[in-house]
Every structure is written in C-alpha cells, then in structure tokens.
Amino acid sequence: MGTLQRDWVEIAEQEVANAFTKKSKSKYINSIKKAIESDINKNYPNDTITHAEWIGAEDYSAKGDVKVYLKSGREVPVELKFSKSEGSGTKFNATTNILKKYIDDPRLQSYPEHDEMLGLKKTRYDMVESLVGHKMNSAAEYERNLRIIKKTNKPFIKDIADITKGGQIEYAFNTSKIMNEHLEGVQKMVDNVLDGNNTTTDVEITNDLIYCVVKNFEKSKQSVEIYDFDEMDSKVANVISEGKSIKIQNKMGKDILRMSVHWKNICQGGSTPCFNGFVGNAYG
Numbered sequence: 001m002g003t004l005q006r007d008w009v010e011i012a013e014q015e016v017a018n019a020f021t022k023k024s025k026s027k028y029i030n031s032i033k034k035a036i037e038s039d040i041n042k043n044y045p046n047d048t049i050t051h052a053e054w055i056g057a058e059d060y061s062a063k064g065d066v067k068v069y070l071k072s073g074r075e076v077p078v079e080l081k082f083s084k085s086e087g088s089g090t091k092f093n094a095t096t097n098i099l100k101k102y103i104d105d106p107r108l109q110s111y112p113e114h115d116e117m118l119g120l121k122k123t124r125y126d127m128v129e130s131l132v133g134h135k136m137n138s139a140a141e142y143e144r145n146l147r148i149i150k151k152t153n154k155p156f157i158k159d160i161a162d163i164t165k166g167g168q169i170e171y172a173f174n175t176s177k178i179m180n181e182h183l184e185g186v187q188k189m190v191d192n193v194l195d196g197n198n199t200t201t202d203v204e205i206t207n208d209l210i211y212c213v214v215k216n217f218e219k220s221k222q223s224v225e226i227y228d229f230d231e232m233d234s235k236v237a238n239v240i241s242e243g244k245s246i247k248i249q250n251k252m253g254k255d256i257l258r259m260s261v262h263w264k265n266i267c268q269g270g271s272t273p274c275f276n277g278f279v280g281n282a283y284g
Contacts, residue, residue: 016078211227259277
C-alpha cells in the first residue's frame with residue numbers, strides 16, 4: 001500500500017471509530033459502522049457497545065485497526081479493509097521471518113537471506129554504485145540513491161526489479177516445498193493469521209476478530225461485508241508456488257491464503273521485503 005492510499009485509509013478507519021461515539025456526516029462511514037454494530041449485537045446479544053478507538057498506527061502487534069469496547073469490559077477488534085474498486089485488499093503484511101515462528105527447519109530461509117545468498121543484493125548495489133559513481137556504505141544510502149534514481153531513470157528501476165524477480169520466484173518455489181513438509185506448523189500460522197495475528201510474537205487465538213471488507217468506498221455501489229472465516233474450509237492440505245506467490249490450499253485445491261514475496265517501498269528490489277498476504281478463493 002502506497003503512502004497516499006495509507007493516508008486516506010487511516011482517515012477512514014478513524015472516522016469509523018469516531019462514528020461509534022458520534023454519528024458521522026458521511027453515509028458511507030455510517031453504513032460501515034452499522035454493519036460492525038450489527039455483527040457485534042448478533043455475537044454478543046446480552047452486551048452493549050460503549051465506544052470505539054482507532055488503534056491502526058499505534059500498535060502493529062495488536063489485532064485489528066479499530067477496537068470496540070463493550071459494557072461488560074469485552075474488547076472486540078475490527079480489521080478494516082478498504083478498496084475504491086472491487087478488490088478486497090491485503091489480509092496482512094508480514095516479515096518473511098514469520099515462517100520461522102511455525103517451522104523449525106534449518107533449510108528454511110527468510111527472503112532477504114535467500115536474496116543475499118543468490119548474490120542479487122550485491123548485484124543491485126553494484127548497479128547503483130556504478131550509476132552514482134561512488135561506493136555505498138549502508139542500506140540507507142542505497143535506498144536514498146534509489147529514491148532519487150526512481151524520479152529520473154525509470155528504465156534503471158525496471159532493471160533492478162527484473163534482476164530481483166528471479167530470486168522472488170525461486171524463494172516461493174523452494175519455501176513452498178519446505179512448508180509442504182511441515183503442514184502442522186503451516187496450519188498454526190493460518191489459524192493465527194485468520195485470527196488477526198500476523199506477527200512473530202505469540203498471541204492467544206480468541207476467534208473474536210471482525211474482518212470487515214469495504215468495496216467501492218464512497219461510491220453509490222459501496223458494499224460492506226463481514227467475513228466469517230469459520231465458513232471457510234481452512235484445513236491445510238497442500239502448499240504450492242505460482243510465480244512469486246506461495247499458495248496454501250485445502251483438500252479441494254482451493255487457496256486458503258496466498259502469500260506474495262514483495263518489496264513494500266521504492267520498487268521491487270528497493271526496500272522492506274515482506275509477504276503480502278491475501279484471503280484465497282476458499283472463502284466464498
């Protein structure tokens with residue numbers, strides 16, 4: 001998610017939280033609040049909502065973007081996914097080290113480890129150093145130079161991405177094979193991610209997360225849907241790779257989660273390698 005998109009999404013998240021205290025002037029925000037409120041009332045019929053709080057940018061280890069507080073003291077996390085089109089957004093962004101939390105195998109690498117082992121990091125650094133005409137002494141300097149180059153030399157940025165792509169594909173292929181040998185660990189990861197924990201820390205599974213998907217935000221055809229992952233066959237049976245993606249599948253061959261090897265910032269091969277995770281076609 002780019003900076004501009006992150007900005008409007010965070011504003012929308014805050015407005016949803018505020019709508020539980022004071023009705024919003026936006027009918028689009030109120031419809032989202034109403035859908036969340038309805039789901040909470042269905043799940044906790046003997047409780048009452050008191051207020052809500054936006055937690056999106058304060059604690060990335062916490063579940064959800066908004067926390068709704070009930071009179072009993074219960075706190076209900078709400079994960080909001082906004083799209084101005086028909087997309088359902090990413091389920092999670094996580095360090096590729098997340099796999100090591102669930103799988104104990106000496107062959108398993110994080111993506112940055114794999115990228116460096118292949119020599120691709122050095123190749124990219126050499127390319128940038130050749131262009132700028134001096135040695136770079138840190139990742140920060142590489143990223144700073146790459147941001148400048150991106151503004152003036154798009155073909156060079158494409159070359160960086162093209163060199164990186166092969167390593168992303170190979171990592172997905174190798175890692176999927178290792179994951180297939182550790183389906184019990186993969187299942188634990190899937191259960192945690194669907195429950196809202198996509199960090200490397202341990203969080204108790206509570207099954208109380210409300211996953212709210214908003215499509216066509218602020219358009220006449222805006223839709224709001226609460227995903228109930230209990231309706232999905234999320235029993236892991238197989239793991240495969242497809243291009244830069246790792247697909248975790250159930251026995252019907254449907255994707256439970258799809259994890260794409262991705263660089264969050266600047267460009268592919270730029271900064272902040274991670275997994276972009278998506279809910280697969282096993283849901284719905």
